[in-house]
Amino acid sequence: MNEQRFNIDVENINAEFCGSSTGYADERVLISLERAQGFGKLKNLPKRLPVGCRRGGCGICRARILEGNYKRDPMSREYVTLEDEKEGLVLLCAIYPLSDLKVRLEPKCVKNLEVNSQSLEI
């Protein structure tokens, strides 16, 4: 078992600090953020942490890596294009920390957000 631990700072889309999680080298970054949320450590999120398929397919957890190194699993090109990738955009469920990280949530599709807010009203 890989016990290498890292600190992961999270910003929301308005660049406000939301909190930190403890990341592990063998664990998807999004999973560490879900755990931090469960412990009440994430604030300033517009809603809950955006969690979808957790396997790189649905694009909900798209984010920009501001600082730090990571390794990556395959993730859908529909949500992270080659250009996005060069800019440091990732899906948090498909990366693993190799150092401390600073990430900013950056959902891609405004249309999706509208659907989200509708679903909250139901």
Place this chain on the structure above:
Amino acid sequence: MALTGVLRPGFIQLRVLDMAASIEYYTKRIGLHVVTKGDDGRVYLKAADEFDHHSLVLRQADSAGLDLYAFKVRKDKDLDSFKKRVEDYGIEVDDVRAGEQPGIGRRISFVIESGHRIELYAQAEMSEPKPLIHNPDVWSVEPHGMRARRMDHALLYGPNIEKVLDFFVNVLDFECAERVDMPDGLLAIWLTSGMKAHDIAFVNHPEPGKFHHVAFELEDWKDVGHAADIITRYNISIDIGPTRHGITRGQTIYFFDPSGNRCEVFAGGYTYYPDNPTRTWDEKEVGRGIFYYERQLNEAFLSVVT
């Protein structure tokens, strides 16, 4: 009553990001079998309780989601009559040659108003493993993993589902078993070509051609619990459940394949007869329609698709 025209779902073709991980997941965890691999890299799978050649096709791609969903019709000549009806409706029809997928006869293929490619075919070879036919035991190959018995239905997300409803009912002779109407319009439809509560369902969604889930049928509620144990033991990404749907009454779990395509395993659900009325749900009670025990939608239900 005799089933004519469209009989049932036949196969679904999904895009996956990692073929090796997908094969392991669909065989060892869901409990399917690989039938064959095509020269173009597509992999064909089935449940041991299905006679026909395959029910799931996986294609390696750089995005997840649905390529196509195919229904089996009773007779070859049905393909000609459906082709004419679809074209008369104003939708272009492509012919797909026999053998484009191994073991499957000629298909007709068209894209409906929600942006999904739907296909019809009449002929499928049988493949191993399959149910025994003479003095049959309850299974020929011991069920494994979640013990899926068949690929059962899919839920698709896209626009124009009023038109999709009209098309499936008036062109493909489906019935609408259940529907959800919101104050601003039709939200969702559950459609059946036979006597299951649903063979395909749609939710209204701004982006065309999106995929919500494919469902595999299990024997009973006990097997749904066994599937939940497998999901945790093998760290499969969970969405919700075990729970129950008010709509169709299925006992269910939603979870994700290694590429983020949502899967369902479920048991139960009522028998639908074509003279049954359409069951209806409204904004106030749709929560227990979708998740009967939680009585509200989870945030992922309307927003997480591939």
